Amino acid sequence: MDNKIKLHDKFFKPFISYAEMEEAIDRLADRVNADFRDSDDVPIFLCVLNGAIMFTAAMMKRLNFKAELVSIKLSSYQGTASTGTVLIPIGLTAPVEGRRVIIFEDIVDTGNTIVALKEMLLSKGAREVRICTMLLKPDVYKKDERLDYVGKEIPNAFIVGYGLDYDELGRNLPDIYVLDEPKDKHMKYYILFGPPGAGKGTQATAMVEKYNLHHISTGALLRKEIAAGTELGLKAKSLIEAGSLVPDEVVEGMIESEFKTVTGVDGFLLDGFPRTIAQAEALDAILERNGEKVTSIVSIMIPDGMIIERISKRAAIEGRADDADVSVIKNRIDTYHNQTEPLIDYYKKAGTYNEIDGVGTIEEVRDRIFGLVDKF
Ligand code: AP5
Ligand code: MG
Numbered sequence: 001m002d003n004k005i006k007l008h009d010k011f012f013k014p015f016i017s018y019a020e021m022e023e024a025i026d027r028l029a030d031r032v033n034a035d036f037r038d039s040d041d042v043p044i045f046l047c048v049l050n051g052a053i054m055f056t057a058a059m060m061k062r063l064n065f066k067a068e069l070v071s072i073k074l075s076s077y078q079g080t081a082s083t084g085t086v087l088i089p090i091g092l093t094a095p096v097e098g099r100r101v102i103i104f105e106d107i108v109d110t111g112n113t114i115v116a117l118k119e120m121l122l123s124k125g126a127r128e129v130r131i132c133t134m135l136l137k138p139d140v141y142k143k144d145e146r147l148d149y150v151g152k153e154i155p156n157a158f159i160v161g162y163g164l165d166y167d168e169l170g171r172n173l174p175d176i177y178v179l180d181e182p183k184d185k186h187m188k189y190y191i192l193f194g195p196p197g198a199g200k201g202t203q204a205t206a207m208v209e210k211y212n213l214h215h216i217s218t219g220a221l222l223r224k225e226i227a228a229g230t231e232l233g234l235k236a237k238s239l240i241e242a243g244s245l246v247p248d249e250v251v252e253g254m255i256e257s258e259f260k261t262v263t264g265v266d267g268f269l270l271d272g273f274p275r276t277i278a279q280a281e282a283l284d285a286i287l288e289r290n291g292e293k294v295t296s297i298v299s300i301m302i303p304d305g306m307i308i309e310r311i312s313k314r315a316a317i318e319g320r321a322d323d324a325d326v327s328v329i330k331n332r333i334d335t336y337h338n339q340t341e342p343l344i345d346y347y348k349k350a351g352t353y354n355e356i357d358g359v360g361t362i363e364e365v366r367d368r369i370f371g372l373v374d375k376f
Contacts, residue, residue, distance in 0.1 A: 005170075007160060007169040007170050010166060010179060011179075011180040012159075012160055012166075012170070012179055012180055013177060013178060013263070014177055014178075015157075015175075015176045015177050015263070016152070016154075016176040017176075018174040018175045021134075021151075021175075024151040025055070025062065025151055026062065028134075028149055028150075028151045029063055031149060032059070032149060033062070033063060036063075037065060039065065041099070041100055042067060042068060042099075043065075043067050043099065043100040044067065044068050044069075044094070044099050044100070044102070045059070045060065045067050045068070045070070045104060046072060046092075046096075046101050046102065046104065046121075047071045047072070047104050048071075048074060048103060048104065048106070049071050049072065049073040049090070050165070051105070051106035051163050051164055051165070052104045052105050052134070052163060053163055054106075054162050055105075055106050055151075055162065056069075059132070067102075068094070070093050070094045070096070070101075071090075071093050072091065072092050072093070072117070073090035074117060092124070095124070095125075096121055096125065096126040097124065097125035097126070098125060098127055099126055099127060100126070100129075101121055101126045101129045101130070102130045102132050102148075103121075103130065104132050104134075105131065105132070105133040105134070106133070106134050106163045106164055107135040107136070107137070107159075107164060108131075108136045108137070108141060109137040109140045109141065110140050110141065110143075110209070111141050111143035114133070114145075114147075115143050118145065130148040131145075131147050131149070132148060133147060133149070133150055134151040134152070134162070135151060135152050135153075135159075136151075136152070136153050136154070137153075137155065137156050138153050139156045139205075140156050140208060142205060142209070155262045155263075155264070156208060156209075156212065156213070156214060156264075156265055157179065157214075157263055157264025157265055158178065158264050159177060159178050159179070160173065160177050161173035161174070161175050161176040161177050162175070164176070179264045180263075186291075186292060187266065187267045187292055188268070188376070189268050189270070189287060189292060189293070189294050189295050190267065190268070190270065190296055190297075190298060191270045191274070191347075192207070192270065192272075192298050192300070193297050193298065193299040193300070193343065193347075194299055194300035194301060194302070195333060195336045195340075196307055196311060196329065196332045197302070197306070197307040197310040197311040197314070198301065198302050198307070199300050199302070199358055200217075200272060200300060201217060201219075201271060202362055203300065203362075203365060203366055203369055204269055204271045206366050206370075207373065210370065210373075211266060211269075213265055213266060213267045213268060213269040214258070214265045214267075214268050214269065215268075215271060216258050216268055216270050217272050218251045218255070218270075218272045218273040218275075219271075219272045222240060222246060222250075222254075223320070226240070232250065240321070241321050241322055242328065242331065243322060243328040243329070243331030244331070245275055245276065245339060248279050248282065251273055251275075251279065252279060252282045252286075255270070255283065255286070256286050259290070267295065270283075274343060275340045277346055280343055280347075294347075295352070296352050296354055296373070297347045297353045297354060298356065299344065299354065299355040299356070300356060300365065301355055301356070301357060301358050303359075307329070307333055308330075311323050354372055356368040356372060
């Protein structure tokens with residue numbers, strides 16, 4: 001891949017190579033082919049112009065069942081920030097009534113556009129609508145709608161290439177590039193602190209979007225390793241399911257690798273890390289090596305009784321193994337009091353500790369957090 005490039009007023013640096021993207025698209029096309037192999041209807045491939053042109057072409061070369069190509073143009077972006085509104089300057093180029101539709105989209109972030117498009121197609125009589133996106137930003141995706149096919153997950157960064165643009169430039173680059181932030185700019189490092197079930201994960205979603213942060217939940221990263229059946233996952237499984245902590249070095253390594261690989265954001269939101277004094281010291285050391293420091297702790301506090309109530313409710317929705325048994329939840333609470341709570345004093349001494357009341361509706365707690373973080 002080439003080195004840095006300039007589009008309009010901004011610099012971009014290499015992010016995902018063409019070869020890596022093609023491999024991801026190979027795997028994606030295999031899944032779509034498998035799902036549509038035996039169908040006797042002729043589905044519609046719906047290309048969302050202009051961003052998905054390259055992706056649609058790449059998929060069409062690989063998909064081997066009968067289909068028709070239709071296009072639509074929507075616009076929800078101006079410059080580098082999502083406007084959140086969906087405009088439809090050019091309508092559908094063919095009717096969709098009674099048809100199965102596979103939408104080809106270049107990138108899904110908040111999901112506002114794609115979900116509105118799916119609803120519009122269904123309201124126009126489409127029999128079934130599936131969403132196939134080349135890229136997904138899971139940190140900012142906030143819809144319940146299931147995405148049927150995802151090529152690659154990326155952090156919340158601004159990218160160009162492989163069809164994606166910055167004010168219409170960059171679409172023809174085969175490789176994908178990410179916005180290169182000026183080197184003298186310091187990153188923000190927020191720690192979302194609190195007992196199990198305090199609402200860290202819930203509030204993280206709103207925070208990453210508002211402050212352009214990358215969300216790192218060590219718990220979620222560990223659950224991904226478990227689901228993938230990796231060696232690390234196998235080691236972590238029994239500890240997590242007992243409500244104990246995994247070894248410090250494991251999570252420290254995960255954090256450092258995220259700091260190194262994620263770009264194009266204004267900072268990081270650490271959720272569930274650090275959880276021991278040793279982890280807090282390791283974090284300070286990692287940041288110091290890079291001339292950075294912890295910006296602020298946002299500590300969400302709720303009483304122990306409410307923890308069990310909230311987590312028991314979530315158990316039925318998310319099916320997390322460590323939520324299933326009240327004795328495990330109680331052990332997580334004990335682990336929190338014994339090993340994690342001492343961090344409050346650690347960060348009070350550092351002058352970075354801030355506490356907010358976690359009791360109230362999700363929106364009330366969110367507004368308290370925004371009121372605090374707006375000051376930094
Ligand atoms: P982790 O995944 O971090 O779990 P946790 O700390 O126990 O926290 P939870 O994810 O359960 O709660 P949350 O605060 O995110 O609450 P949520 O927003 O979901 O860690 C899991 C395990 O991994 C650990 O036990 C450990 O083994 C291991 N691990 C992770 N990090 C580690 C580390 N650094 N070192 C060593 N080991 C590590 O909210 C909970 C529920 O309440 C949801 O259903 C939500 O919808 C609801 N809710 C949220 N806010 C409200 C509100 N205001 N009102 C009503 N309901 C609400
Ligand atoms: Mg969580």
